[in-house]
Amino acid sequence: MARSGINKREIDKWAKDLVRETNKSLERAQRRNPPRVSAQIEATAGAVPGGEVTSGYLARLLLWLDGRAKQNPAGYIDVAAFAEELRLEDEDPAILALQLDQLDLVQILRTMGPGTHVRLTDAGRVAVRQLKDLQQDRAARIRHTMDAFHRWLFDAAGDQKPINPVLFLATPAAYFAGSEITGAELHEALAHLSQPKLIEHIDTEPPTVAITPQGVSCALTGGSVQDYVNQPRPGTTYNTYLPNAKGVIIGEQQNFTQNNTDGVDPTLFVQLAGYVGQVSPILGLPDEDRVELERVAQELHTEATSGNPEPGRLRQFATQLKDKLLEGATTMAATQGIQMAEQALAALM
Numbered sequence: 001m002a003r004s005g006i007n008k009r010e011i012d013k014w015a016k017d018l019v020r021e022t023n024k025s026l027e028r029a030q031r032r033n034p035p036r037v038s039a040q041i042e043a044t045a046g047a048v049p050g051g052e053v054t055s056g057y058l059a060r061l062l063l064w065l066d067g068r069a070k071q072n073p074a075g076y077i078d079v080a081a082f083a084e085e086l087r088l089e090d091e092d093p094a095i096l097a098l099q100l101d102q103l104d105l106v107q108i109l110r111t112m113g114p115g116t117h118v119r120l121t122d123a124g125r126v127a128v129r130q131l132k133d134l135q136q137d138r139a140a141r142i143r144h145t146m147d148a149f150h151r152w153l154f155d156a157a158g159d160q161k162p163i164n165p166v167l168f169l170a171t172p173a174a175y176f177a178g179s180e181i182t183g184a185e186l187h188e189a190l191a192h193l194s195q196p197k198l199i200e201h202i203d204t205e206p207p208t209v210a211i212t213p214q215g216v217s218c219a220l221t222g223g224s225v226q227d228y229v230n231q232p233r234p235g236t237t238y239n240t241y242l243p244n245a246k247g248v249i250i251g252e253q254q255n256f257t258q259n260n261t262d263g264v265d266p267t268l269f270v271q272l273a274g275y276v277g278q279v280s281p282i283l284g285l286p287d288e289d290r291v292e293l294e295r296v297a298q299e300l301h302t303e304a305t306s307g308n309p310e311p312g313r314l315r316q317f318a319t320q321l322k323d324k325l326l327e328g329a330t331t332m333a334a335t336q337g338i339q340m341a342e343q344a345l346a347a348l349m
Contacts, residue, residue: 057086057088057172058096058099058100059175060175060178061079061082061096062120062124062128062178063128063178064082065118065119065124065128066120066125075119076109076117077117077119078093078116078117079093079094079096079097080093080116093114094115097116097117097118100118100124101118103123104121104123105124106119106120106121131178134176134177135176135177135178135179141181141185142188143224143226144176144181145181145186145189146189146226147224147225148168148173148174148181149173149189149190150193151219152168153199153215154219157210157211158219160213161210162202162204162209162210163208163209164206164208165186165208166186166206169183169186190209196228197214197215198212198214198215198218198225198229200212212343266304266309268343269300269344270301270304272297272321272337272340273297273301273304275340276293276294276321276325277301279333279336280293280294282333283325283331283333289327292324296317297321300318303317311348314344318345321341322337322341322342
């Protein structure tokens with residue numbers, strides 16, 4: 001099973017595979033797991049006066065109410081009917097109505113039952129118009145798709161197991177401003193997520209993806225994908241601090257701190273050296289090979305923690321570690337080390 005970044009040829013193949021697989025995979029996913037859980041996503045950020053509609057269902061509910069209001073302009077509409085249509089068994093219609101009421105987007109008819117009968121306010125009608133306009137913003141759609149898919153992938157397969165990305169389209173998160181995200185938009189988002197190595201393309205049938213350690217780090221920041229990708233890159237000063245390094249980084253120092261202004265971020269190489277030093281005894285290598293592996297890891301650690309690590313030497317030692325791990329790549333520990341080496345080498349490009 002080969003893993004790699006998505007190049008142009010793979011993107012073209014991905015597009016064809018995605019179009020072919022989307023309908024049948026989505027149909028299977030919806031039949032087995034109809035969406036029932038509200039997704040807390042910023043689907044309409046900035047679109048609603050007085051606040052944001054932060055539930056994956058609320059934007060859809062607003063548009064649904066607008067459609068019903070055209071049939072009954074002066075009357076109140078029961079939100080429970082919306083929940084029934086979408087089979088939202090875990091959603092309380094009264095809570096959905098209350099959320100919109102608190103944003104001044106609907107008015108609740110307080111005299112009838114549990115408070116699920118509502119009608120749009122003027123602010124609600126303006127919000128509907130803004131949602132429809134926002135749906136036409138292609139850049140915003142792709143940004144949202146990248147963020148929503150990345151968040152879904154972290155929740156669904158944060159352990160880096162491959163998963164069919166088409167399954168995302170069957171979730172409540174696969175909506176932007178109340179409209180469905182298309183297979184083409186998902187395909188484009190996957191390509192953008194692959195370029196900074198937040199996901200990996202897995203050559204399977206149907207195609208699958210896996211989140212990378214870098215993708216996990218991005219998810220844990222809590223910000224958007226673009227915020228993470230646009231962080232300062234090589235060329236600036238890096239301050240690398242790894243506490244309690246003894247036993248994690250090869251060497252005897254208790255802490256490792258480095259200021260480097262030559263445009264090389266040594267963090268991934270330090271982590272690779274420390275990881276190999278930890279797992280070398282469990283890789284099942286002959287003693288002679290294990291000693292050589294640890295020697296190269298020590299060389300990499302020494303270079304990476306120097307005042308001005310040389311890119312050529314970092315590449316040399318990381319490549320040697322990768323090659324030696326490939327020779328004994330029969331364990332998950334070796335496979336993880338290979339991935340770490342590849343990511344460290346990619347950082348030099």
